[in-house]
Amino acid sequence: NAGVTQTPKFQVLKTGQSMTLQCAQDMNHEYMSWYRQDPGMGLRLIHYSVGAGITDQGEVPNGYNVSRSTTEDFPLRLLSAAPSQTSVYFCASSYSATGGYEQYFGPGTRLTVT
């Protein structure tokens, strides 16, 4: 049981480039989400999904796209990278989309946009 996995661990992009951050979970969790973590700020929700085929925007969705074609995978796409997207990105999953179930986080992807 690997839990939540993320690739790559580190990435450097030039402004305007696009890329996909991968996230997968093997716990059959219904709910998956993407956060970014910046110095001096709490984790902020980018997008989330309550099940395959269902996604919605979080607090800071601009510049990011997501899709959820399977229960296991929830990739995050940066359409045209900007320096403001330099951050550490975490994917998380939880058993249920409702209630107070705890979220399990992946190890993170550190992204630098130059």
Next chain:
Amino acid sequence: EDQVTQSPEALRLQEGESSSLNCSYTVSGLRGLFWYRQDPGKGPEFLFTLYSAGEEKEKERLKATLTKKESFLHITAPKPEDSATYLCAAREGFQKLVFGTGTRLLVSP
């Protein structure tokens, strides 16, 4: 505006010196208060969920408590391996989880 504020920002303790971390929240209709531990370069690791005022949960040297406006993470006789950043998050309604900025704890031997 929903807010979660953690204090202090950083805390340095000697091994064995007990203390408490504070998390105050202004989330209406709280549906869960979460504590996480985050080690450098890693993702947050779940510690506790508290649902109602008066609730307490314990794990080894950690005990989390909840009132109507704040939560405390008590660390009893800490060890160097307890050094980490401790994050607090409050859930309001469906899907909305608001995180604090964390308390960086350093325990010296």
